[in-house]
Amino acid sequence: MLFYIGIILITILYIAVLELSKNILISWVIGIMASCGVIIAHLFFKRSGNSSFKTSLLLWIILFAVFGINYISTTPPYKRVPAVDNKNPDVTEVVSISQGNLTGVYNKDHSVKVYAGIPYAKAPIGDLRFKEPQSPDSWEGVRECDEFGPMAMQSRSNPLYDSLSHILGWHDYQIKFGDEYIEEMSEDCLYLNIFAPEDAGDEPLPVIFYIHGGSLTTGHPSYTEYRGEDLAKRGVIFVDFAYRLGVFGYYTADDLKAESENGTTGNYGLLDQIAALQWVYDNIEAFGGDPEKITIAGESAGASSVNALCVSPLTEGLFRYAIAESSGIVAYKPYHTFRSYDEALEQGDIVRDEFGVSSSKELRDIPADKLLTSSSVQSAMTIDGYAIVEQPYLTYEKGQNHEKALLNGFNAKEADAFLLGTKATSDNYVELLADALGPYADDMAKVVPADSPQRDQHFIVDAMGDAKGALNISYSALWFSYSHYVWNNYLIAQNVPCYEYYFTKTNNILSNYHAGELPYAYGNLWRHPGLYDEEDYALSEIMQQYWVNFAKTGDPNGEGLPEWKMRSADQDQLLQLDTQIKMIDDPNTELYKIIDLYQKSTIS
Incomplete structure (x- = not known):
């Protein structure tokens, strides 16, 4: 009896591990079938008089071997996150912008239209790694914008650890079907998402342009706390997006500055944010928004980025108001998310030394996942003379900052x-x-x-x-x-x-x-x-x-x-x-x- 109780308890624990690891559902079936097979085999040996400790041990070994192979072979696939929670959502009417035609999807009650995964710049891969964002490509036909784009390259824990953190730390873990996958991650990440009310009225709507936080090293706009459905229901258009993070977004080197036609380096993530803002300013009318009524918003490193947009000469006239939650870079010596150019160069030197290269051009040949392993600290903007031309407080002392009103705290x-x-x-x-x-x-x-x-x-x-x-x-x-x-x-x-x-x-x-x-x-x-x-x-x-x-x-x-x-x-x-x-x-x-x-x- 103890043998069977042990098999049942171990199987329950195994199924729990499969759920927390987001293994595909067939893994549950295989695990349960394996346990049933072991129990049946044990009963057979017992009835035939061949049951012994060695037999039981052998069955345990077989079970754990099957469990191990099953766990490894049924790992969750990588895929993009759906734009809305409801299954088989209705498709919106076609929207035409300069890049081409696109459609979005409706949320469950048809109160909000979501257009997810719209490219706002060319993929920053290959020769475009460590360069300013380039104008996005056009497309033929109608693009289906019903999934969020890939998250930017960043370090992340495996699904099991992530699930445990939601159980022990956040207390918000939910068992549900359909989430057996890992969100896709790629250097090709420069996509934005638009949440617009179905009933927009006759007047163009104000826009909230949201920059996610994460110490400039983590974060993704598909995160549920950044979704804009409820705000859209209140009569605004909500936009969020991905931007380059960590070494991909804030690596700094003099040779990159020399090759740049704008003489810039070290602020690629910030320049992505500016490119996304420019895209919204140029295209939001097609979605019912007013380009003259854009409010930039962000939390943590996103709020520091909002502060940077307020002082950047590249954003003048692109927004009206600013919302900043829990951060900024306007102190004489900001405590985080901002550093001197010399400090940025020192961290850039570490990157090249780690990978045994002498130039940034050679770094472009290193696979993105390997570049992620750099021990350098790449979590801060810098004064590049282009996106940020001086210490932010100096811009405020001159009164050359851009926000016309601020909500913060x-x-x-x-x-x-x-x-x-x-x-x-x-x-x-x-x-x-x-x-x-x-x-x-x-x-x-x-x-x-x-x-x-x-x-x-x-x-x-x-x-x-x-x-x-x-x-x-x-x-x-x-x-x-x-x-x-x-x-x-x-x-x-x-x-x-x-x-x-x-x-x-x-x-x-x-x-x-x-x-x-x-x-x-x-x-x-x-x-x-x-x-x-x-x-x-x-x-x-x-x-x-x-x-x-x-x-x-x-x-x-x-x-x-x-x-x-x-x-x-x-x-x-x-x-x-x-x-x-x-x-x-x-x-x-x-x-x-x-x-x-x-x-x-x-x-x-």
Whole structure:
């Protein structure tokens, strides 16, 4: 009996592994048949009197061998992600643009049309690797835009580890049929996606142009939190897209600068973003959008990219407003996603040394998956003299930035997830602060002592406190919220409208950590059944309307919404986004005073 119970339990565990690994469904059938075969064989030997420990051991070995071969031979295929969740979606009418004719697909209730996988530039492969994006190719006939394009080249874990992270970390894993595949990844990734309402009305609609985050090294626009169906239902057109990442997007070398007709290198991912924005400006009218009413938006590295687009001379006149969530590069010395040209060159040298080549031209012959293995740090933009011509803060001081209004803000626990592996104690606390503050670490430790009470929402919930919690508070301000403080101050001085939020809502998934606001603001809570409650959905309704109102008018306020006061020299409160929505004092005001001292010391 124990033999049969063991076979059944092992088979159940095996089927679970197959599900988490996204193996094709035939693997389940083979696994169950193998188990049944072993049980039948054992019964046969038992009835014939030949059952023994050796027989049982042999059957176990055979079962595990079949399981292993089955696991390896039924791995999930690579394919593109469907544009909508509903099966066999209805096809839209033909849309004509300069490249050719195309169709999209409808979502389930026909309220939104999705055009996915539209090429906005030529594939950056072969000789076009490490070059500015080129104009896209045209096509004959009608292109079916019903799948997202491939994700950009990036490191990623295998499906089993990814599934476990969604179970243990995100708590949002769902068992469903039809997801037995791995999303296609390719250098040929320069595609965009358009979400447009079915009933657009007579007037061209405002456009939200969204740049995904991921430290400029990961991310893909098919991600559910970036889908724009719900915002489109509110009367805007939502666009997102892929751009080159990591070494493909931010590798820097003088020989590339010399060969470029624009004298640029190191900002290929940023130039992809600009090319996508130009494409939208040139073509969005065909989808019902107004090219003169584009709002650029992004979160994390996407927000840093929004900040870069605001200062780039290449984007003047291509957009009106900006939405930036949890990042920026306007500090004197940005803490991430931006570096000096010399730093970029040093990392480029590492790439060539690793692969034993003397020129960037030789790097173009190395397979993309091998190039991904580079240990160099390629997660930052640089001053290339073309896309970015100077330190961003200098452009703001001159008043030459482009945004006409800004909606921006940050979350309660921005840095916590990034510091999970950091061991902080009262003994090394100041030393850890010094990594980001130099000689001003002691001053920060006085403002946020190592035994500071834990923050949750805007309130103190753990009176004991510990060094790790204190470090989280300090680095959340350093890495993420400080850039918004500086950004707003520049715009206040320019009399440009700006609105700042502080997201503190807790929940059972991302909570108020980094990126926790995304499914609220872009209307994708429903994609995580059981993890959000009525209060979450109520907050999401309000946040979506704030975002849409801002895209329409440059002011998030509207009928029935809690008042969101504009920042000014006399008004420095933030809008707290939580179960109760209200204006509150910035919890980081005293921290910013210390960071200001350090930042000023970097340019003196």
